[in-house]
Amino acid sequence: MTVLKRILAATGAVAALTISATGAWAQDCPHGDLDARYCDRDGDLIADIPEDASELLDPNPLIFAYTPVEDPAVYKTAWSDFLSHLEETTGKDVVFFPVQSNAAQIEAMRSGRLHISGFNTGSNPLAVNCAGFRPFTIMASKDGHFGYEMEIITYPESGIAGVEDIKGKQLAFSSPTSNSGFKAPSAILKSEYDLVAERDFEPAFSGKHDNTILGVANKDYMAGAVANSVMQRMIERDVIKPEQVVSIYKSQTFPTTGFGTVYNLKPELQAKIKDAFFSFDWEGTTLQEEFKKSGEEQFLEMNYKEFWDVIRKIDAANGVSYSCQ
Known part of the structure; x- marks a missing residue:
């Protein structure tokens, strides 16, 4: 076999190996509309928590942001009692990050600078697909009405x-x-x-x-x-x-603002954060004082696949793509 033939044969073998590996990876890590860096093996449309411990984060302080709809100073005060509860539940310091735009908020989570957040209704799917956002709750009235x-x-x-x-x-x-x-x-x-x-x-x-x-x-x-x-x-x-x-x-x-965490926090930390939301007593707090004005006085458990179905349909009608830039 000539040198050229040996090179071509080796190149073909490498190509075949690459194709095989890619196919195996695609089967092992299905991701649907999610960015290629995320996997969705259970089909819930959100990024799975990484199985490799080296990919998990355990940050201190935790960075929290609320969607940029109004004056950030107002909402830093409104969230103060909840963030104190979050610190007690997780045992970590928590910093309120006043985001100025939806794009900046998504980029902060995608780059690992934002750990817990509320993303508004329209940016939720983009945060899920591009930033590894795992929403699990929304605000609701005492009788369970939301939206x-x-x-x-x-x-x-x-x-x-x-x-x-x-x-x-x-x-x-x-x-x-x-x-x-x-x-x-x-x-x-x-x-x-x-x-x-x-x-x-x-x-x-x-x-x-x-x-x-x-x-x-x-x-x-x-x-x-x-x-x-x-x-x-x-x-x-x-x-x-x-x-x-x-x-x-x-x-x-x-559905209103969805709250959750970035996908690669340690599972036990994600569990503590989720517990902080659902164990928070709203009565007499700064959060209740602000959000009761729009009738919201509890955190209601939800799932993205079901609750955001109508929003994904609106996006489809508008030709919106979830591809990450």
Whole structure:
């Protein structure tokens, strides 16, 4: 056999070995829509906890973030009692990380700088698929009711009496990753009213729900798509007056912010964090004081596969991809 033939034969053997190994890995580590770094052997659509102990994290302090919907200073205070409980339950220090955008929040978890978090409805699937987020709970009322609606709001005497009147005007969204602040209204406007951004109306992005709500209330935006739970809390805090806004559309109920951990914390640490959520007594706490304004007073156990099904369908209708950049 010539040298060239031996090289070609060896190259073929290596290629065959690579293909075989890749196939074996794909069978051993199915991941569906998850990024290739994660496995989903049990089919629950979230990343499995690594089996290799060398891949597990046991950080101190733990970094906690709440979704960036309103003033971070308000929520640092609101979460203070819960974070003290989390410290007691885990035996670790906990630091509140005030994130400024959904993208920054997802990147922080993907890079290992964020360990426990609440991701808003729309960014939850991207956090699950790109950052290894494992959500397990949402907030609910004492009777178990949970969720919120997307509302399209305007201000009195804006000239917009119904959704059809948005045509030729401006509509404010929060951010492209937000369910109620972009994805759900985009799908609804297209399917129910044949209204498409850029073609039929001018889209504007405010960055956050509270910015949209304030913008509409102060007549900076003619109309806006918002989460009504955020709007209710702002009304309760006297940030805006209810008579400053008019609702022209209200959607079906969507799941609210999902809370969970990054996939590669030690299993026993993930169990302690989960226990902290479900053993927390809301009565008389800063968390109750803030969230009772929108009717939420307990943590309810949930699973991503079932609770976020409607959101994944909205994403599919909008052609949203969960591929990681």
